[in-house]
Amino acid sequence: MSFFDKFVVVMFVMKFHYCQECINQKLRSLTAFDNVQVREYVLWEVYLDKLDCLGKCFHDVRCHSFQTLGSSGRCTGHATAFASPDKIYSPTVGSPGARMYLLHLGSSFVGSGCTSDGDCSLQHTYCNDGICNCQPGIMFSVGRRACVTDCTEWGYDAVRYFDRSIGGYNDAHVSGVTEAACRQLCLNTSTFTCTTCDYKGGECYLSSATFLSVPESNRHVGSSYVHYQRTCL
Missing domain, CATH: 3.50.4.10 (Hepatocyte Growth Factor)
Incomplete structure (x- = not known):
């Protein structure tokens, strides 16, 4: 086996182990966002396939959902969950082939759908117009992943x-x-x-x-x- 072949095998094994944990996560496809690009709470935008994008999001403690943007090969990591396109505050953009995925830790987090305050797990959150959000006057901190007053x-x-x-x-x-x-x-x-x-x-x-x-x-x-x-x- 040539050095190049060995290198390819090593990289494949590293990639497999890198995302083995995230593969085992209960990843949920948010089909309501099919063909819709979301520009809210964006942490990063990179050129990665779905598996690598999942791995990047899984290993970024701030990331709770990610979106693949069709044939462009781009993906975006997001700091919150998302419920439905009609709950997006800034205008969404049509993007053929776009798909949104929610990590398991994003369930009941800021941005997820709710019908009552009990559906929202993060401290100082409540059900605000069908969305889990921090209470008025308490800010959502992307870095601290919490509702904060400072x-x-x-x-x-x-x-x-x-x-x-x-x-x-x-x-x-x-x-x-x-x-x-x-x-x-x-x-x-x-x-x-x-x-x-x-x-x-x-x-x-x-x-x-x-x-x-x-x-x-x-x-x-x-x-x-x-x-x-x-x-x-």
Whole structure:
């Protein structure tokens, strides 16, 4: 056997052992996301086949789901579970051949589907519009894989809460925008650190405060606004 042949055999054995544990996991295909590309909670994007992508996600403690993107050969690892495309906050993109897979540890985690608070296993999570999310004012930390009250480095996603808003703590106000644009304005603004935004009827209110950082009298519930809470890294 030539040196090259031996090298190929060694690499095959290493690859097999590398993902033997992950092969034994209860991997679930999320068929509702067939042919749909998701750009939320993306940890990384690489060129790998399904098995190697599974291995990369399995060995990344932050990764709870991954997506293969058809004939492009690309795959993405994601920090949360996902329930259905209609629960994605930012617009999804059609992608023929795309497939989404959920690792076993992603079940009942942030982003998974729920019908009651008991379906959500992570501390400080509850069932928010059919999705397990951190409670209002408590941020999901991608790196710590937890719902936290302290955040030193803000993330690139924001969680939606219905019928919540903050009064009297607006740092900026923009009119005539869509809900998706309001969310993106909070994520992209550079003049201050936007951590939450409230939206209603084309009016967007950006704030550096969180739902729990303001006095209780300024926390509005049942306000007919949509409230977004930024995540942590």
